[in-house]
Amino acid sequence: MREPPKNRIALDAIKAWKITAIIYISGLWLLTIGTGVAIYIFDFPYWVTMIAVLISILSTYFFVFVLPALRWKRWRYEIFEQEIYIQYGIWVMTRTLVPMIRVQHVDTKQGPVLKKFRLASVTISTAATTHEIPALNEEDAGELRDRISALARVDEDDV
Amino acid sequence: MFKAKRMHPATILFKFLQALKGWFFYFVIGFFAVRENHFMYFLLIVIAIVILLLTYSILSWIRFTYRIEQDELWIKYGVFIRKERHVSKNRIQSIDLTQGIIHRIFHLAKVQIETASGGTGAEISLQAVQYEEGKRIRREFKEFTSEVDSTDENGMQNNDKTYTITFKRLLLAGATSGSAGVILAFIGVAFSEMEQFIPEQFYDSMILWVIGLSIIFVIGLVIILFVVVWILGILGTVVKYWNFTITKNDEELFITRGLLEKKQLTVPIKRIQAVGMTESIIRQPFGYVTLFAEVAGSTLDQGEDFSTVLFPILRKGEVEEFLQHLIPAYSLDMKEITQVPKRGLKYYLIRASLFFVLLSAAMIYFLPQLSWVLILIFIAFLFLGYFRYKDAGFSLDKNRLAIRYRKLSKTTVMLYPKRIQALEKKQHILHQKEDLATLDIAIIGKMGAGKHYKLKELKEEDVHRLAEWYSREVRR
Numbered sequence: 112m113r114e115p116p117k118n119r120i121a122l123d124a125i126k127a128w129k130i131t132a133i134i135y136i137s138g139l140w141l142l143t144i145g146t147g148v149a150i151y152i153f154d155f156p157y158w159v160t161m162i163a164v165l166i167s168i169l170s171t172y173f174f175v176f177v178l179p180a181l182r183w184k185r186w187r188y189e190i191f192e193q194e195i196y197i198q199y200g201i202w203v204m205t206r207t208l209v210p211m212i213r214v215q216h217v218d219t220k221q222g223p224v225l226k227k228f229r230l231a232s233v234t235i236s237t238a239a240t241t242h243e244i245p246a247l248n249e250e251d252a253g254e255l256r257d258r259i260s261a262l263a264r265v266d267e268d269d270v
Numbered sequence: 271m272f273k274a275k276r277m278h279p280a281t282i283l284f285k286f287l288q289a290l291k292g293w294f295f296y297f298v299i300g301f302f303a304v305r306e307n308h309f310m311y312f313l314l315i316v317i318a319i320v321i322l323l324l325t326y327s328i329l330s331w332i333r334f335t336y337r338i339e340q341d342e343l344w345i346k347y348g349v350f351i352r353k354e355r356h357v358s359k360n361r362i363q364s365i366d367l368t369q370g371i372i373h374r375i376f377h378l379a380k381v382q383i384e385t386a387s388g389g390t391g392a393e394i395s396l397q398a399v400q401y402e403e404g405k406r407i408r409r410e411f412k413e414f415t416s417e418v419d420s421t422d423e424n425g426m427q428n429n430d431k432t433y434t435i436t437f438k439r440l441l442l443a444g445a446t447s448g449s450a451g452v453i454l455a456f457i458g459v460a461f462s463e464m465e466q467f468i469p470e471q472f473y474d475s476m477i478l479w480v481i482g483l484s485i486i487f488v489i490g491l492v493i494i495l496f497v498v499v500w501i502l503g504i505l506g507t508v509v510k511y512w513n514f515t516i517t518k519n520d521e522e523l524f525i526t527r528g529l530l531e532k533k534q535l536t537v538p539i540k541r542i543q544a545v546g547m548t549e550s551i552i553r554q555p556f557g558y559v560t561l562f563a564e565v566a567g568s569t570l571d572q573g574e575d576f577s578t579v580l581f582p583i584l585r586k587g588e589v590e591e592f593l594q595h596l597i598p599a600y601s602l603d604m605k606e607i608t609q610v611p612k613r614g615l616k617y618y619l620i621r622a623s624l625f626f627v628l629l630s631a632a633m634i635y636f637l638p639q640l641s642w643v644l645i646l647i648f649i650a651f652l653f654l655g656y657f658r659y660k661d662a663g664f665s666l667d668k669n670r671l672a673i674r675y676r677k678l679s680k681t682t683v684m685l686y687p688k689r690i691q692a693l694e695k696k697q698h699i700l701h702q703k704e705d706l707a708t709l710d711i712a713i714i715g716k717m718g719a720g721k722h723y724k725l726k727e728l729k730e731e732d733v734h735r736l737a738e739w740y741s742r743e744v745r746r
Contacts, residue, residue: 112695112734113734191742191743192743193743200696202698203698204696204697205695206694207692207694208693209692210742213691213692237692237712237720238691239691239712239714239721240712
């Protein structure tokens with residue numbers, strides 16, 4: 112666990128995350144505009160609007176422009192014959208080891224945003240935990256899923 | 271072998287009561303809502319619902335049959351949609367018999383059959399069959415069946431494979447259970463909720479009356495209340511763990527306990543994920559511990575922190591011998607403990623007192639006259655943080671890992687690497703600069719969910735050492 116895992120996830124992940132973030136943030140902006148209108152109509156002190164706008168601008172900056180790139184930079188994974196090794200997390204860097212024989216099933220998953228960039232995420236489940244490698248190229252994700260499920264087939268009779 | 275059978279008719283009663291319990295709340299609300307106005311209609315609706323529930327209970331009893339065929343248990347059930355379930359003998363993990371008070375009156379037992387599927391999955395429960403029939407089912411599906419009858423009073427002495435709680439220990443367990451605190455808190459909450467129902471006037475005069483009494487009398491009252499609650503706590507423990515007996519039979523542990531509700535449960539040793547002991551803050555000074563096991567997929571014994579109690583109370587010195595006799599693969603004797611480095615202490619102190627900040631904010635707002643108490647609480651929290659720091663640690667054997675940590679009670683847990691589902695190292699930004707890291711290992715818990723053990727702010731180097739021990743390949 113001294114060295115980080117070798118492989119990075121797809122670079123397009125940043126774009127996909129940005130779009131997802133924009134979708135969420137637009138909800139915040141709608142709320143802000145709604146508040147602004149209400150304050151204008153009911154003649155409440157307008158510094159409330161100022162603060163709301165400020166918060167929205169700051170969150171847009173962070174969630175759309177800063178975090179996706181940082182997140183991508185931190186995300187790494189590596190698949191060994193007997194182990195899965197992943198690293199992620201901006202504030203709290205987490206490195207996880209999952210032995211192949213503990214893997215119960217592997218799924219690939221693709222939402223509309225990921226689909227647009229031809230990306231997919233891989234979810235690995237053990238009897239106690241689930242781990243997700245987000246945003247790999249479609250082909251890579253499929254291949255990875257098949258590889259892990261083939262490697263995980265080594266069965267141990269006891270749980 | 272067996273023909274298709276129904277459960278005992280008392281099942282109707284159980285089902286009916288259970289269904290009624292779900293509706294009771296609505297009846298009470300309805301009663302208060304309508305009062306006099308439309309009471310007749312309300313009563314009619316209630317009667318209709320009760321009759322419906324009763325009919326449904328009878329039907330579902332009639333429509334539920336079970337039989338044993340070719341080493342399989344078949345059940346057929348469902349009033350409208352018929353369902354059939356087969357469970358084969360070698361998939362059955364454990365068969366537990368429970369007898370509640372009603373069961374005891376009719377000499378019945380509830381049979382719970384667990385398979386490997388965790389929690390909500392294919393698990394069969396026969397709510398009431400003749401006790402003998404329950405034992406026969408168990409014999410049918412488990413080669414070994416312990417003939418330790420729970421009514422047998424001879425097993426009082428501890429031989430090699432059987433441990434029974436003595437009455438003295440049982441009382442001690444009750445006295446130190448700490449449930450007094452829980453009950454008191456419960457009464458406190460209940461009372462503060464009641465407040466709104468008590469007429470204002472009565473409440474005021476009550477307060478005046480209490481203030482009018484001498485302070486000594488009030489203190490005496492509080493002490494009496496505390497003692498009563500304490501005795502209630504002891505009684506609760508005695509009833510729950512009455513004649514607690516654990517027996518080893520080949521690959522299974524067999525536990526019986528209970529005075530009013532008798533429970534018999536089997537723990538397949540193969541399904542044990544971890545074994546541990548808890549030293550609660552009340553028991554720790556006296557040197558007593560509670561022994562427990564994390565068992566995969568079993569759903570019994572809820573409300574005990576979801577762990578299966580292997581023995582309610584043991585002297586710390588007796589633990590190793592107990593484990594030697596019953597599950598020799600496990601030992602809680604930690605050697606060469608790796609602890610949290612000094613530079614980790616500040617995080618422990620901050621975390622412990624974080625809750626205090628919230629508490630003090632609330633306290634200053636609601637009870638400003640009691641602010642001086644805050645200092646005492648603050649010191650208590652700092653101590654808690656310090657002890658958490660001091661107790662946290664792990665020790666590594668060739669193929670065994672023991673972990674010790676404290677939330678409020680000090681807990682020691684031992685497990686094997688093959689039980690660990692995933693191992694994580696977590697570092698936040700401050701940790702990275704100080705070469706500290708948090709360890710998080712997950713094992714299979716109850717109800718199919720994972721159970722995580724965390725050791726915070728270990729030396730990064732120690733976490734790496736542990737990862738290397740665990741890993742098959744990532745040794746870099």
